[in-house]
Amino acid sequence: MRFVVLVKQVPDTTEVEVDEETGTIIREGVPSTLNAFDEFALNVAVDIKEGMEEEVEIIALSMGPPQAEEALNKCLAIGADRAILLTDKAFAGADTWATAVTLSRALKKIENVDLIFAGQEASDGNTAQVGPEVAAHRGLPQLTYVSEIEDLDPEEGYLLCKKETDEGHVRIRSEIPTVLACMPDPGFEPKIPNVRDIMKAKKKPKEKWSMEDLGGEEEDYGLEGSESVVIETYSPPPKGEGIKVEEEPERSVDQLLKFLDEEGIL
Amino acid sequence: MIEIELELCTACGKCVKVCPVDALELKDEKAVLTGDCISCGVCVSACPEDAIEPVIQTSEVEDLSQYDGVWVFAEQQNGELKATGPQLLGKGKDLADELGEELCAVLIGNDVKNLSEELGAYGAEKVYIVDDEIFDNYSTEAYTTALTSLISEYKPNILLYGATHLGRDLAPSVAGRTGLGLTADCTDLNIEEVEDRKVLLQTRPAFGGNVMADIVCPDSRPQMATVRPHVMSPIEPDRDREFEVIEEKIRVKEEAISTEVIEVMRPEGREEIPIEEADVVVCGGRGVGTSEEDFELLRELANLLDGTVGCSRPIVEEDVMPKSRQIGQSGKTISPKLYIVCGVSGAIQHKVGIKDSDYIIAVNKNPDAAIFDVADFGIVGDLNEVLPIMIKKLEKAKEN
Numbered sequence: 001m002r003f004v005v006l007v008k009q010v011p012d013t014t015e016v017e018v019d020e021e022t023g024t025i026i027r028e029g030v031p032s033t034l035n036a037f038d039e040f041a042l043n044v045a046v047d048i049k050e051g052m053e054e055e056v057e058i059i060a061l062s063m064g065p066p067q068a069e070e071a072l073n074k075c076l077a078i079g080a081d082r083a084i085l086l087t088d089k090a091f092a093g094a095d096t097w098a099t100a101v102t103l104s105r106a107l108k109k110i111e112n113v114d115l116i117f118a119g120q121e122a123s124d125g126n127t128a129q130v131g132p133e134v135a136a137h138r139g140l141p142q143l144t145y146v147s148e149i150e151d152l153d154p155e156e157g158y159l160l161c162k163k164e165t166d167e168g169h170v171r172i173r174s175e176i177p178t179v180l181a182c183m184p185d186p187g188f189e190p191k192i193p194n195v196r197d198i199m200k201a202k203k204k205p206k207e208k209w210s211m212e213d214l215g216g217e218e219e220d221y222g223l224e225g226s227e228s229v230v231i232e233t234y235s236p237p238p239k240g241e242g243i244k245v246e247e248e249p250e251r252s253v254d255q256l257l258k259f260l261d262e263e264g265i266l
Numbered sequence: 267m268i269e270i271e272l273e274l275c276t277a278c279g280k281c282v283k284v285c286p287v288d289a290l291e292l293k294d295e296k297a298v299l300t301g302d303c304i305s306c307g308v309c310v311s312a313c314p315e316d317a318i319e320p321v322i323q324t325s326e327v328e329d330l331s332q333y334d335g336v337w338v339f340a341e342q343q344n345g346e347l348k349a350t351g352p353q354l355l356g357k358g359k360d361l362a363d364e365l366g367e368e369l370c371a372v373l374i375g376n377d378v379k380n381l382s383e384e385l386g387a388y389g390a391e392k393v394y395i396v397d398d399e400i401f402d403n404y405s406t407e408a409y410t411t412a413l414t415s416l417i418s419e420y421k422p423n424i425l426l427y428g429a430t431h432l433g434r435d436l437a438p439s440v441a442g443r444t445g446l447g448l449t450a451d452c453t454d455l456n457i458e459e460v461e462d463r464k465v466l467l468q469t470r471p472a473f474g475g476n477v478m479a480d481i482v483c484p485d486s487r488p489q490m491a492t493v494r495p496h497v498m499s500p501i502e503p504d505r506d507r508e509f510e511v512i513e514e515k516i517r518v519k520e521e522a523i524s525t526e527v528i529e530v531m532r533p534e535g536r537e538e539i540p541i542e543e544a545d546v547v548v549c550g551g552r553g554v555g556t557s558e559e560d561f562e563l564l565r566e567l568a569n570l571l572d573g574t575v576g577c578s579r580p581i582v583e584e585d586v587m588p589k590s591r592q593i594g595q596s597g598k599t600i601s602p603k604l605y606i607v608c609g610v611s612g613a614i615q616h617k618v619g620i621k622d623s624d625y626i627i628a629v630n631k632n633p634d635a636a637i638f639d640v641a642d643f644g645i646v647g648d649l650n651e652v653l654p655i656m657i658k659k660l661e662k663a664k665e666n
Contacts, residue, residue: 014474014618025477096438097447101322123595125472127450129438132406136442139268139310139320141524142406144435160528166431166540167343168590169531175311175524185589186582186596227447228468231460232480236471242626244638246646253655256627257663259643265604265625266571266663 001052001154003045004059004110005080006103006118006134007038009071014123018235025233034071037119039078039190041182045117046079046191048152057081059110063091063102069206076201077193084110088210093223096125100133102221105214107138114154114176120145120183131181143174144181152176267303267321268310272296274317281309281318284522286411304418305443306411308522322445330463333487336362337422339413340371340385340393341432343404347381349543350428352388352500354493357455358426359389359501364457365464367423368392374412376402379511386509389501393511394420400518403527404432408518410439415516417444422488424466426455429492430542437492447483449491451599453622460484466491474595474618495542496601497622539574541591546573547602547623549593551616553609553631554649556584563653564608570660571604578610594619608649612637629653 012033017026042060049056060075062068063086072083086106094102107113116138118131128144135142145164150171152159160173164183193201211221219225243259245252260266277295289301290309297317310318336358340351355371362369371390373381375397382393396412413436417425427433429451441448454469460482466489468481483489541547548568554560561575568575576593577586593600595615601622608629610616617640620626628641629649638644645652 011473014476014614016473016476018477025473095447096450097441097445100442123474125450126474128434129441129448129450132435132438133442136307136439137320137322139307139318141311142435142439143525145431162531164431164589166348166590167530167532168588170527171529171531173526173528178524184596186579186592227445227486228449228481228483230479230481231467233472234478236475236478239640239642242638242641242644244633244641244644244646246633249645249647249651249655252645252647253652253659256643256645256656257659260625263625266660 001054001056001114002059002110002112003049003056003115003117004061004107004113005038005042005045005075006116006130007042007060007062007071007075008035008119008122009033009062009064009068010035010122010124018233020235023233032067032070034074035119035122037121037183039119040184040188041117041119041180042075042078042080043190044149044182045115048149049079052152054154059084061103061106061110062086063094063099066208072206073201074193076204076206077197078191081204083204083206085206085208086214087208088221090211090218090221093226094221095226095228096127096129096133097227098221098223098225099130100137101225102214103130103134104137105216106209107134109214115159116140116177116179118179118181120181128181131179135179138179140177140179141174142179142181143172146180146182147185149180267305268299269319269321270297270299271317271319274315276315278314280312280314280521284308284312284519286516286518286522287415302418304411304415305445306407306414307443308407308411311524312522320443322443330487333421333423335368335370335420335422335424336365337370337372337425337488338390339425339427339433339436340373340381341428341430342373342375342378342381345375345378345381347384348428348430350430350433350493350495351385352503353496353498354426354428355385355389356500357493357498358424361424361455361457361466365423370394370422372396372413372416374401374409382509382511383505384503386507387503387505389507391509393509395511395513396516397513398516398518400520400523405523405525406435406439407523407525409436410443411518411522412516413440414444416514417488425488425490427490427492429494433492437490441490446486446488446490449481449483452491452493453497455491455493458482465489471621474614475621494599494601494622541574541576541593542598542600544574545602546571546604547576547593547600547606548573549576549578549605549607549610550581551578551608551610552580553611554581556581556586558586561586563650563657567606567653567657567660570657570664573602573604576600578616607637607641608653610637611635612639
C-alpha cells in the first residue's frame with residue numbers, strides 16, 4: 001500500500017509580528033518546525049505501517065520554499081520512506097485553493113495512493129481547509145478531526161477510525177482510498193527519532209518537483225491561481241492593560257464585582 | 267465537472283446509479299455525461315476503475331450580477347438548531363441590507379421542517395429546506411451534494427457557515443468541489459467597495475490571533491466564509507415575521523455515501539451547553555486539582571452565572587473532563603462574553619483559544635502567571651479562598 005502524508009513547515013511560534021510598513025509578516029529570525037498536527041498524522045501513518053503484514057510505503061509530501069526540506073528530513077527520521085518537496089517560485093503566495101491544486105497534481109503524479117494523511121490544521125494559517133480541498137480535487141471522501149485509526153482492511157477496502165465531532169466522538173467506517181485530517185487526543189507523545197533513525201533518514205530518497213514536473217500554467221498556481229486575496233495584514237488592536245489585584249480575598253472580590261458592575265457585564 | 271477516461275470504463279453503471287442529478291448515462295457500453303454536472307464528486311469515488319477524474323476549475327464568473335442573496339447554512343443536530351444559525355443571520359442581515367439583497371437560510375436534515383419557524387423569526391426571508399432520511403446523520407458527501415446543487419440552482423452571492431467542526435468539514439468540501447474561494451474562521455464581515463464592486467470583506471485571525479488579515483474573493487461566487495461561533499449576535503426573534511419556505515428535493519443515494527457512523531460516543535455526565543456556545547465559561551486548570559470534586563466550586567460559579575465549565579489540557583489528560591470541554595489550540599477556540607479562568611498558568615496554546623473573549627477574569631496563586639498578561643481583571647490568590655467568597659457575593663447580588 002502507499003500512504004502520502006501532507007506536511008507543512010511552519011514558524012516555531014505563533015508570536016509573530018507584522019511589519020507595519022509593508023504589512024507582511026516578519027519571518028526573519030523566526031525558527032521553523034514541522035507543523036505539530038502533521039507530525040501527529042505522520043505518527044499515525046507510521047503506526048499503521050508497523051502493524052501491517054503488507055508492505056507499506058510512506059511518502060511525506062510538502063509544498064514550500066527550498067528550506068522546507070528540513071521539515072521533510074524530520075519526517076524521514078520519524079519513519080517516512082520517501083520525501084517530495086514541491087518548490088517553485090510560481091507556487092508562492094498560494095491560498096488554500098491553490099495549495100490544494102498543487103498538492104493534488106503531485107498526488108496524481110505519485111499514483112496509486114491508498115491513504116492521504118494531513119494534519120487537521122497548520123499552526124500558522126489555522127484554516128483546516130487544505131485536507132478537505134485536496135479530497136475534493138482528487139474526488140475522494142474525507143474524514144476530519146481523526147484522532148485514531150482502529151482498523152485498516154485493504155482486502156475489504158475500508159478503515160475504522162475515531163473522530164471528534166462538536167458533541168463528542170464518533171466511530172466511523174469509511175471506504176478507502178480516503179483523505180484523513182488528523183488531530184491528536186491529549187496525551188499524545190510523538191516518536192522522537194534517535195541517532196540511528198536520523199542516520200538512516202539521510203540515505204532515504206528525496207526529490208524536488210517544480211512546476212515543470214506538475215504541468216500546467218503559472219496562472220494555475222500560487223498567488224495567481226488563488227481564489228482569495230489577502231488585501232491587508234495587521235497586528236490586532238492592542239488590548240488595554242488589565243487590572244491585577246493582590247489583596248485579601250474578600251477585598252479582591254469586591255474590586256472584581258465593582259469592575260464587572262462598571263463594565264456592565266452582569 | 268468530470269472527465270471520463272473511456273478506455274478504462276467497463277460500463278458497470280455504478281456512476282449512473284449514484285449520480286444525484288441523473289447526469290450520467292450508459293451509451294454504447296460506456297458511461298457518458300449527458301446532463302448538467304453539479305460537481306458533487308460522488309461518481310468519482312464510486313467508480314471502481316478510477317476512470318472518472320474530477321475536472322475542477324475555478325468558477326470565475328463573468329457576470330457577477332446574476333449572483334444574488336446572502337445565505338446562511340443553518341446547522342442542526344438531532345433536530346435542534348445550533349446557535350450559529352441565528353448568529354449568522356444576525357450578521358447576514360447587516361450584509362443583506364447593505365447590498366439590498368435577500369437574507370436566506372439553508373436547512374438540511376431529516377424531519378427538520380419545524381425549525382424553519384425559528385429561522386424566520388431570526389430574520390431569514392426565505393428558508394430553503396432539504397429534508398430526507400439520507401441527511402439524518404451528517405455525512406460530508408450527502409451535505410456537500412445538497413449544497414452544491416442548491417448553489418448551482420439559486421446562485422447566492424454570499425454563503426456563510428459556522429466554524430464548528432461540522433462547518434469546517436463541510437465548507438472546504440463544497441469550496442473544493444465547486445471551485446470557490448473560502449475564508450476560514452472569520453471574526454468580522456463587512457461589505458466594502460473594491461474596484462467599483464461591492465464585495466465581502468472577511469476579517470480573520472491567523473497565527474493564533476497574533477496577526478489579523480482582511481481577505482476578499484474577488485472573482486468567484488458565492489463568496490464563502492466560515493465564521494467563528496459566538497462572535498456575531500442574533501437579532502431579537504420575532505415570531506410574527508413573514509418568511510417563505512422553499513422545499514428542495516435532492517436525491518442523494520445510499521451508494522454515494524462512503525462513510526457510516528458505527529457508534530456515537532457521547533461524553534459521560536450531564537448534558538451541558540457546549541463551551542463554544544456559552545456566554546459565560548468558567549475554566550479550571552491544573553491549579554484547581556485533578557479530581558471531579560475539585561471542580562465543584564467552578565461548577566457552582568458557572569451555574570450561578572448561567573454558564574458552563576471548561577478546562578485546560580492537563581485536566582483532559584487526567585481524565586477529569588472530556589475532550590469536548592478542552593479550551594486552547596488543541597481543544598476549542600471560544601469567545602464568550604465572560605471568561606473566568608482559575609488555576610491555569612496561561613501557556614500560549616491556551617491563550618490562543620480565548621483571545622477573543624469579551625472579558626477575561628483570571629484567578630491564580632502565582633502573581634507572575636502568564637494568564638495575567640491577557641486578563642482584563644486578575645486576582646492573585648488561592649482560588650479555594652477566592653471562589654467561595656465570589657460565589658457568596660454573587661448570590662447575594664442576584665437576590666437583590
